[in-house]
Amino acid sequence: MQKLAIPSPVKRIRFEGREYFLKRDDLIHPDFSGNKARKFYHWLEGEFPDIRKVVSWGSVQSNAMYSLSVLAKMREWEFEYFVDHIPSRLRKNPIGNYRAALENGTVFRKKTELKKKEWGEEVLFVEEGGRQPEAEEGIWLLAQEIFDWQKEVGIGNLTVFFPSGTGTTALYLQKSLHFLTRHSSLTTKVVTTPCVGDARYLCRQFAMLESDEKLWPTVLDTRKKYHFGKLYREFYRLWLELYRQTGVEFDLLYDPKGWLTLFETKVHESEEEILYLHQGGLKGNESMLPRYQRKYPGMDNEF
Numbered sequence: 686m687q688k689l690a691i692p693s694p695v696k697r698i699r700f701e702g703r704e705y706f707l708k709r710d711d712l713i714h715p716d717f718s719g720n721k722a723r724k725f726y727h728w729l730e731g732e733f734p735d736i737r738k739v740v741s742w743g744s745v746q747s748n749a750m751y752s753l754s755v756l757a758k759m760r761e762w763e764f765e766y767f768v769d770h771i772p773s774r775l776r777k778n779p780i781g782n783y784r785a786a787l788e789n790g791t792v793f794r795k796k797t798e799l800k801k802k803e804w805g806e807e808v809l810f811v812e813e814g815g816r817q818p819e820a821e822e823g824i825w826l827l828a829q830e831i832f833d834w835q836k837e838v839g840i841g842n843l844t845v846f847f848p849s850g851t852g853t854t855a856l857y858l859q860k861s862l863h864f865l866t867r868h869s870s871l872t873t874k875v876v877t878t879p880c881v882g883d884a885r886y887l888c889r890q891f892a893m894l895e896s897d898e899k900l901w902p903t904v905l906d907t908r909k910k911y912h913f914g915k916l917y918r919e920f921y922r923l924w925l926e927l928y929r930q931t932g933v934e935f936d937l938l939y940d941p942k943g944w945l946t947l948f949e950t951k952v953h954e955s956e957e958e959i960l961y962l963h964q965g966g967l968k969g970n971e972s973m974l975p976r977y978q979r980k981y982p983g984m985d986n987e988f
C-alpha cells in the first residue's frame with residue numbers, strides 16, 4: 686500500500702486579490718479523497734484481524750464510497766455498498782466515483798435490503814459519509830499538523846475554513862484544536878458552511894457527535910439556498926475562476942459553496958489569516974464536470 690503523504694503541505698495562493706493559505710489534503714494519496722483519508726485513518730492504520738467485509742450506504746457518486754472501496758482493496762476486505770437507485774444511464778456508462786468503486790470490486794445492493802441484516806464481528810459498518818466517532822483519530826492528526834504549522838509560521842489568530850457535508854471533519858477539527866491551543870497564545874477558529882441541508886441540519890449533525898456546543902465550529906451560510914448535487918451557474922463560474930487564478934483544481938460539489946460563502950459573509954475582508962482546507966474529492970469531478978459542460982456549454986471558453 687502506498688503510504689499517506691502526511692503532513693500534507695500548506696501553499697500560499699492568491700484569489701481575487703487576497704492571500705490565503707491552502708492546506709493540500711487532496712495530495713495525501715492518489716487514490717483517496719483527501720478528507721476521507723483523515724476520516725478513515727483509524728481503519729487504514731490499525732490492526733483488524735477479524736474484519737472481512739466493509740458495509741456502508743449512501744449516494745451512488747459519493748466520495749466516501751469510493752474511498753471505502755480503496756480502503757477495502759488495500760486491506761483485502763470485501764465491500765458492500767447500499768444505494769437507493771442506480772440510474773440506468775450510469776449503469777451503462779459508469780463514470781466518476783461509481784466507476785472507480787466498481788473497478789475496486791464494490792458490490793452494490795439495494796438500500797431496502799439493508800435494515801434486515803444483522804452484522805457479525807467480521808463486518809465493519811460505516812455510516813453514510815463516514816459520520817462516526819472513529820473519524821476523530823485521523824482528524825486529531827490533521828489538527829496537530831495545523832497547530833504545528835501555525836506555531837512555526839507564527840500566526841496568532843487563524844481561521845480555518847472549508848465546506849461541510851456531514852460536518853464530521855469540521856466538528857472534530859474544532860474540538861481537537863480547542864484542546865491543542867488551550868495552553869498556548871494561539872487561537873484557531875474553524876468556520877464552515879453546510880452543503881447538505883441548512884445550518885440547523887448541520888448543527889444537529891454536530892450534536893450527534895458532541896454535546897458541548899463550545900466545541901462546535903462556527904457555521905456561516907449564503908442567503909440563497911443551494912441544493913446538494915444540483916448545478917448552479919455561479920458555482921461553475923467560481924470553480925473556473927479559482928482554477929484560472931490559482932492553478933488548483935478544487936472539488937465541484939462542495940468547494941464552490943465554500944468559496945461563495947467566504948465572499949458573501951465577508952470572511953475574506955477580515956484581517957485574520959485564512960487557511961482554506963482542500964479536502965480532495967477530485968474523482969467526483971469526473972462526473973460533475975461533464976454535467977456542467979452540458980448545462981453551460983462554452984462557459985469554460987470565457988476563462
Ligand SMILES: *Cc1c(COP(=O)(O)O)cnc(C)c1O
Pocket residue numbers: 718720721748749814848849850851852853854855936939940964965966967
Ligand atoms: C466528504 C467531503 C466533504 C464533507 O466532509 P464532512 O466531514 O462530511 O463534512 C467535503 N469536501 C469533500 C471534497 C469531501 O469529499
